[in-house]
Amino acid sequence: LPLLYFRKPKMEKVKKVVDRSPIPSGHNSSSAADALVKNSKLSAAAPEFVPGCYASFQDDVYSDESEGYYPEPSLADFVQDFVSHLNSSPGSFESEIDYITDTLNSCVTTEEILQKLVELIYVQSTSIPNFAYTGARLCNHLSHHIRLSPASGNFRQLLLQRCRTEYEQREQAVRGDPGTQKRFHSYVLFLGELYLNLEIKSGKDTPGRANVLLGALKDLLNALFSHPDDPNLMCAVKLLKLSGSILDDTWKEKGQSDMDEVIKKIEDILIDAKCSRDVKQMLLKLLELQSSNWGRVHVAAVSSDATPDNDPNYFMNEPTFYTTDGTPFTAADPEYSDKYQEILDREDFFPDAYEENGNDSFCGDEDEMDPEIEEAFERFCMESDARRKK
Structure with missing residues (x-):
């Protein structure tokens, strides 16, 4: 909710208004209050009212009385x-x-x-x-x-x-x-x-x-x-x-x-x-x-005519492969053919090692469980159920 903008009241003026309010002698407190309300210059319909304990913050910020809650940034x-x-x-x-x-x-x-x-x-x-x-x-x-x-x-x-x-x-x-x-x-x-x-x-x-x-x-x-x-x-x-x-x-x-x-x-x-x-x-x-x-390299060969000899960027977009010991190599490597063939041979040796989407399938059917693991799991469930009953 937006903060209300309060203006600091002039307490001296309020006091004088109260002092000037005629209160007929002999009237009870209710009559005195009615007379005070009748003759008061304070209005509930006034656009602003501030209790005496409040100080005006925006009076200091907005010297031009402009609307808003924060000063306009310079x-x-x-x-x-x-x-x-x-x-x-x-x-x-x-x-x-x-x-x-x-x-x-x-x-x-x-x-x-x-x-x-x-x-x-x-x-x-x-x-x-x-x-x-x-x-x-x-x-x-x-x-x-x-x-x-x-x-x-x-x-x-x-x-x-x-x-x-x-x-x-x-x-x-x-x-x-x-x-x-x-x-x-x-x-x-x-x-x-x-x-x-x-x-x-x-x-x-x-x-x-x-x-x-x-x-x-x-x-x-x-x-x-x-x-x-x-x-x-x-x-x-x-x-x-x-x-x-x-x-x-x-x-x-x-x-x-x-x-x-x-x-x-x-x-x-x-x-x-x-x-x-x-x-x-x-x-x-x-x-x-x-x-x-x-x-800079000013002249680059046309892609159709590019060779490792006439285009220094020939191998720039080639993929990087890795040998079994983790050594990286690209098409620019002199032993590229032998190393790449080694990767192909490994894939032929394990034809079902990877699924079509690239996920490992060495774990076999997810619904099957090793007998020893299955026995340990059942024992764990039984012990957990026993602890809950206690």
């Missing part, structure tokens, strides 16, 4: 709630995003609120660990579905302006204290995710990536390499593992050698920089990844 509270939900359940993004967008559209009605929304989502996306990818997806969706578009810019434009503010402070950030570096590195990785996920529609063309972020990512890499301490180099490695293949492809399509310049900087750092052995190992692994075309 924009910051709502953003924090749905970001926390998406962070803990990223798989619910598709099912929840429409509700989130509709709610935001209902409350984002002014330029000031829109700017606040952009700031809130940017802060959440760059401060919550492992939320950069979901945050970038969220920003992409809102950039296409937030209806308000004031003169200062729509959601996407305001977001890119916010990112530019951090971009312009890159040279100071890479040389800052550990806290400043950490915030900057979170921003760099978020911008990498934003480049991969933010789609910009241009007329009737297929939506493409924000090219303005392409140059920004190169400048951020250069800033990180300009101060090659361990945290900056680790951030650069993470960014290149995240987006290196896309950056490489895009630069090559534009006829630019930017990735070659990045690789040259890494090679120089490996020779001259005084970074830790672990970070050097990370850089070497990154160079190895880039030299192998970022681990």
Whole structure:
């Protein structure tokens, strides 16, 4: 049942009403009560009544006298709630995003609120660990579905302006204290995710990536390499593992050698920089990844022409079998034919070992019982019946 809303009474006023009530002298208590009721300004039909011991909670919560039992959540509270939900359940993004967008559209009605929304989502996306990818997806969706578009810019434009503010402070950030570096590195990785996920529609063309972020990512890499301490180099490695293949492809399509310049900087750092052995190992692994075309296989054979020699994924979907000692093997195993024939021979040796549905049938007829087991079961039943009679 809903809670009743009570308003705190003014006890002084009630007392004065009672004091002013004329009670004729010489009347009994019943007459006095009748006179009090007749002249009282209190009404049973009043919309609210509160005993004196109650204090008003909602008077403090609702200064505007609005209806309801709880305060309306602020924009910051709502953003924090749905970001926390998406962070803990990223798989619910598709099912929840429409509700989130509709709610935001209902409350984002002014330029000031829109700017606040952009700031809130940017802060959440760059401060919550492992939320950069979901945050970038969220920003992409809102950039296409937030209806308000004031003169200062729509959601996407305001977001890119916010990112530019951090971009312009890159040279100071890479040389800052550990806290400043950490915030900057979170921003760099978020911008990498934003480049991969933010789609910009241009007329009737297929939506493409924000090219303005392409140059920004190169400048951020250069800033990180300009101060090659361990945290900056680790951030650069993470960014290149995240987006290196896309950056490489895009630069090559534009006829630019930017990735070659990045690789040259890494090679120089490996020779001259005084970074830790672990970070050097990370850089070497990154160079190895880039030299192998970022681990990608561009050309796969047509399924009808595929062979173990021309298709590295030839055996990918083959089932795994096990020998009698539990050793796994697949069709890629050189001794596959012999081992598989051994399994077939075992099945031929026990033709009725498995039923058609795969259930074991070694136990025989369920209605039959071993004589020794049957005798023990009867003895158990007799002893149980004897204990009950006692």
